[in-house]
Amino acid sequence: xxxxxxxxxxxxxxxxxxxxxxxxxxxxxxxxxxxxxxxxxxxxxxxxxxxxxxxxxxxxxxxxxxxxxxxxxxxxxxxxxxxxxxxxxxxxxxxxxxxxxxxxxxxxxxxxxxxxxxxxxxxxxxxxxxxxxxxxxxxxxxxxxxxxxxxxxxxxxxxxxxxxxxxxxxxxxxxxxxxxxxxxxxxxxxxxxxxxxxxxxxxxxxxxxxxxxxxxxxxxxxxxxxxxx
Amino acid sequence: xxxxxxxxxxxxxxxxxxxxxxxxxxxxxxxxxxxxxxxxxxxxxxxxxxxxxxxxxxxxxxxxxxxxxxxxxxxxxxxxxxxxxxxxxxxxxxxxxxxxxxxxxxxxxxxxxxxxxxxxxxxxxxxxxxxxxxxxxxxxxxxxxxxxxxxxxxxxxxxxxxxxxxxxxxxxxxxxxxxxxxxxxxxxxxxxxxxxxxxxxxxxxxxxxxxxxxxxxxxxxxxxxxxxx
DNA sequence: GTCTCAGTTTTGGTATACCAGAATGGATTG
DNA sequence: CAATCCATTCTGGTATACCAAAACTGAGAC
Numbered sequence: 001x002x003x004x005x006x007x008x009x010x011x012x013x014x015x016x017x018x019x020x021x022x023x024x025x026x027x028x029x030x031x032x033x034x035x036x037x038x039x040x041x042x043x044x045x046x047x048x049x050x051x052x053x054x055x056x057x058x059x060x061x062x063x064x065x066x067x068x069x070x071x072x073x074x075x076x077x078x079x080x081x082x083x084x085x086x087x088x089x090x091x092x093x094x095x096x097x098x099x100x101x102x103x104x105x106x107x108x109x110x111x112x113x114x115x116x117x118x119x120x121x122x123x124x125x126x127x128x129x130x131x132x133x134x135x136x137x138x139x140x141x142x143x144x145x146x147x148x149x150x151x152x153x154x155x156x157x158x159x160x161x162x163x164x165x166x167x168x169x170x171x172x173x174x175x176x177x178x179x180x181x182x183x184x185x186x187x188x189x190x191x192x193x194x195x196x197x198x199x200x201x202x203x204x205x206x207x208x209x210x211x212x213x214x215x216x217x218x219x220x221x222x223x224x225x226x227x228x229x
Numbered sequence: 230x231x232x233x234x235x236x237x238x239x240x241x242x243x244x245x246x247x248x249x250x251x252x253x254x255x256x257x258x259x260x261x262x263x264x265x266x267x268x269x270x271x272x273x274x275x276x277x278x279x280x281x282x283x284x285x286x287x288x289x290x291x292x293x294x295x296x297x298x299x300x301x302x303x304x305x306x307x308x309x310x311x312x313x314x315x316x317x318x319x320x321x322x323x324x325x326x327x328x329x330x331x332x333x334x335x336x337x338x339x340x341x342x343x344x345x346x347x348x349x350x351x352x353x354x355x356x357x358x359x360x361x362x363x364x365x366x367x368x369x370x371x372x373x374x375x376x377x378x379x380x381x382x383x384x385x386x387x388x389x390x391x392x393x394x395x396x397x398x399x400x401x402x403x404x405x406x407x408x409x410x411x412x413x414x415x416x417x418x419x420x421x422x423x424x425x426x427x428x429x430x431x432x433x434x435x436x437x438x439x440x441x442x443x444x445x446x447x448x449x450x451x452x453x454x455x456x457x458x
Numbered sequence: 459g460t461c462t463c464a465g466t467t468t469t470g471g472t473a474t475a476c477c478a479g480a481a482t483g484g485a486t487t488g
Numbered sequence: 489c490a491a492t493c494c495a496t497t498c499t500g501g502t503a504t505a506c507c508a509a510a511a512c513t514g515a516g517a518c
Binding site for chain 1: 504
């Protein structure tokens with residue numbers, strides 16, 4: 001299990017805490033405390049925090065504690081905007097360059113998703129959903145595009161998850177995924193780009209709704225507990 | 230001058246050494262040596278190396294010295310491919326969302342470039358060239374796009390520089406830049422995207438030529454010095 | 459009662475010491 | 489003479505100690 005460096009392990013641990021909501025946006029991450037809590041020294045923990053910072057999950061402030069990122073709605077939407085751009089282009093590249101093998105494995109993910117439709121934990125289900133999109137980016141055979149896609153997919157993970165659990169529209173998602181996979185299988189560049197673009201465009205409004213709902217709830221709570229924004 | 234953290238200063242120093250060719254691709258960067266050379270301890274130097282690693286200028290190897298990146302031609306081309314995607318989209322977004330002020334400052338860069346046409350150090354000239362492209366990405370008002378663009382612009386800096394000094398086609402570059410700036414000024418989305426795309430597509434072949442030339446030279450040298458590849 | 463300011467504490471930034479794994483070089487053996 | 493193996497050394501990874509700046513707190517003055 002140690003094929004991952006210590007800082008990467010630490011980063012992964014904290015990342016999970018952030019994405020699952022154990023660490024709330026705005027919370028400080030003190031390197032001393034976090035380090036001793038996980039039984040390591042400050043040096044690797046420091047490096048772990050840098051990793052998360054460059055992933056955009058925490059903000060670094062000069063001479064201050066890093067804090068968990070609290071992206072505004074516009075920031076998240078902009079990130080999804082970039083994902084749309086990358087994934088649409090990926091779809092085109094997949095049609096041109098991916099092997100039949102790779103395209104088949106993308107279709108497999110759709111199948112897996114529709115089979116386990118309602119049996120699994122929503123979080124597991126969600127990871128499958130994300131892996132579908134990752135697989136497309138990876139099959140583009142353009143490493144920088146795949147890397148960047150992966151990076152921003154991580155970053156909007158939380159927002160997408162919230163959107164997914166709010167709107168229980170899994171059947172529509174599976175249907176759209178299937179359309180995308182079909183277009184890729186036929187190597188129909190235009191159709192693939194179009195269906196991907198449509199699928200992700202829906203996502204933007206879903207995410208916007210989910211985040212607005214959350215914000216409203218948050219400010220409501222804050223007002224109640226006597227700490228108005 | 231100290232509004233930049235120590236690791237960032239160190240990273241900048243080494244970055245210049247790499248881009249100017251003082252540190253050749255494949256050369257190891259030992260954190261002890263580099264640190265003492267610049268009179269600092271290993272900790273900030275270590276962090277500086279991480280910065281360069283995430284910029285893609287050096288490769289990190291587990292339990293080995295980091296080395297100066299030696300990207301293959303395909304890797305560089307893929308990176309430029311991503312830049313084309315981002316910058317083309319940026320041009321569209323600029324037409325939609327940028328302020329007149331921002332568009333004007335882009336035009337200013339073109340003017341600056343044509344004025345100082347042949348007077349300046351090629352490296353300075355080149356930084357102006359890069360700042361033109363950065364300015365477009367930044368004016369897209371989409372931070373993730375601008376960040377990613379900046380990241381990969383840094384990464385292909387060396388390849389672009391070599392392409393630029395090899396082909397002394399500065400006048401064509403300035404001309405194309407002017408066309409782009411004009412399209413943006415008129416907020417002509419289609420024209421802006423088209424001119425940007427064309428400009429950068431030329432770059433791909435220039436870079437490919439420059440790198441192939443360099444590779445040929447390298448292997449020639451290696452063979453001569455009795456260390457065939 | 460509130461504002462201010464100094465002393466203390468907390469925190470990130472940096473330097474240094476220690477450790478383990480990899481590389482290297484030389485001696486030994488076939 | 490070549491190949492191999494062991495010891496030395498070199499290098500990155502980690503832990504710890506120290507420093508300076510920012511923040512908190514509490515006492516004092518207005």
